[in-house]
Amino acid sequence: xxxxxxxxxxxxxxxxxxxxxxxxxxxxxxxxxxxxxxxxxxxxxxxxxxxxxxxxxxxxxxxxxxxxxxxxxxxxxxxxxxxxxxxxxxxxxxxxxxxxxxxxxxxxxxxxxxxxxxxxxxxxxxxxxxxxxxxxxxxxxxxxxxxxxxxxxxxxxxxxxxxxxxxxxxxxx
Amino acid sequence: xxxxxxxxxxxxxxxxxxxxxxxxxxxxxxxxxxxxxxxxxxxxxxxxxxxxxxxxxxxxxxxxxxxxxxxxxxxxxxxxxxxxxxxxxxxxxxxxxxxxxxxxxxxxxxxxxxxxxxxxxxxxxxxxxxxxxxxxxxxxxxxxxxxxxxxxxxxxxxxxxxxxxxxxxxxxxxxxxxxxxx
Numbered sequence: 381x382x383x384x385x386x387x388x389x390x391x392x393x394x395x396x397x398x399x400x401x402x403x404x405x406x407x408x409x410x411x412x413x414x415x416x417x418x419x420x421x422x423x424x425x426x427x428x429x430x431x432x433x434x435x436x437x438x439x440x441x442x443x444x445x446x447x448x449x450x451x452x453x454x455x456x457x458x459x460x461x462x463x464x465x466x467x468x469x470x471x472x473x474x475x476x477x478x479x480x481x482x483x484x485x486x487x488x489x490x491x492x493x494x495x496x497x498x499x500x501x502x503x504x505x506x507x508x509x510x511x512x513x514x515x516x517x518x519x520x521x522x523x524x525x526x527x528x529x530x531x532x533x534x535x536x537x538x539x540x541x542x543x544x545x546x547x548x549x550x551x552x553x
Numbered sequence: 554x555x556x557x558x559x560x561x562x563x564x565x566x567x568x569x570x571x572x573x574x575x576x577x578x579x580x581x582x583x584x585x586x587x588x589x590x591x592x593x594x595x596x597x598x599x600x601x602x603x604x605x606x607x608x609x610x611x612x613x614x615x616x617x618x619x620x621x622x623x624x625x626x627x628x629x630x631x632x633x634x635x636x637x638x639x640x641x642x643x644x645x646x647x648x649x650x651x652x653x654x655x656x657x658x659x660x661x662x663x664x665x666x667x668x669x670x671x672x673x674x675x676x677x678x679x680x681x682x683x684x685x686x687x688x689x690x691x692x693x694x695x696x697x698x699x700x701x702x703x704x705x706x707x708x709x710x711x712x713x714x715x716x717x718x719x720x721x722x723x724x725x726x727x728x729x730x731x732x733x734x735x
Contacts, residue, residue: 442638
């Protein structure tokens with residue numbers, strides 16, 4: 381088993397199109413785009429009771445992390461921190477949905493640890509998104525790489541550098 | 554020298570992309586079968602001997618634990634592993650109490666650790682199969698001894714019978730040592 385390069389496994393959630401992106405960010409702040417979903421991939425939570433919304437998003441986003449880990453593994457990299465960044469609270473849902481989902485991941489996963497942020501102004505590359513902590517902690521050593529990598533990723537969101545992940549939104553999991 | 558045969562493993566998940574991702578991780582080390590539903594998994598089990606079954610818990614129709622209950626009843630030798638994206642405590646309890654789970658994995662797992670767990674599970678399958686074979690051979694040996702004792706037409710010469718007994722004892726010794734190490 382060879383030593384793998386540690387990276388920040390980063391999931392960006394676009395709450396309006398209900399789409400996600402998963403990427404790596406090296407500890408030097410270099411972005412590594414991996415996968416993105418089609419718009420609507422997260423839509424099955426809408427209209428469900430709160431507990432079911434939480435359950436769906438836990439499950440769907442866990443799968444996103446899994447695929448991210450798998451793709452990193454193929455590139456000899458390994459997550460040392462999971463970072464979620466949503467461009468706002470989950471839409472058409474009770475306000476506590478975002479904090480419930482964030483709290484779940486922070487509580488449920490400790491290796492690697494999880495931190496969950498939202499941004500107030502979407503994923504603009506310039507200036508770099510201002511992050512609001514929802515749950516978890518970020519090691520101080522990771523702040524600069526995250527800032528640099530996130531800005532770079534935001535500039536790549538509309539480019540053809542992401543593998544499109546097919547999904548079955550109606551399956552609920 | 555040819556490489557050792559790969560252990561057949563069945564992956565069950567209703568998300569094709571998850572199966573694709575797992576196949577990328579595991580195809581070099583295992584003989585992989587996949588199914589997108591519990592029903593499809595049962596069809597695969599009818600057609601192939603599966604050493605380890607790895608299933609998602611949350612699937613439409615039949616959950617992973619429900620599938621594994623059926624697998625335990627119909628294919629008890631298959632080593633059973635479930636994975637899930639979140640803590641469903643009822644499923645964990647069901648799995649431990651009723652399904653004889655080998656492992657309960659949570660997403661995301663470390664791919665290196667997953668591969669290690671699957672190798673351990675496959676080895677466990679082999680050890681159990683070897684113990685079952687040993688038990689069958691011991692039964693045959695006892696039966697042969699009974700025939701010898703009755704003085705009827707002997708299935709083996711007495712010297713061969715004793716020699717076989719010694720070999721069986723050695724195998725039993727190794728099996729017990731393996732079990733205590735585990």
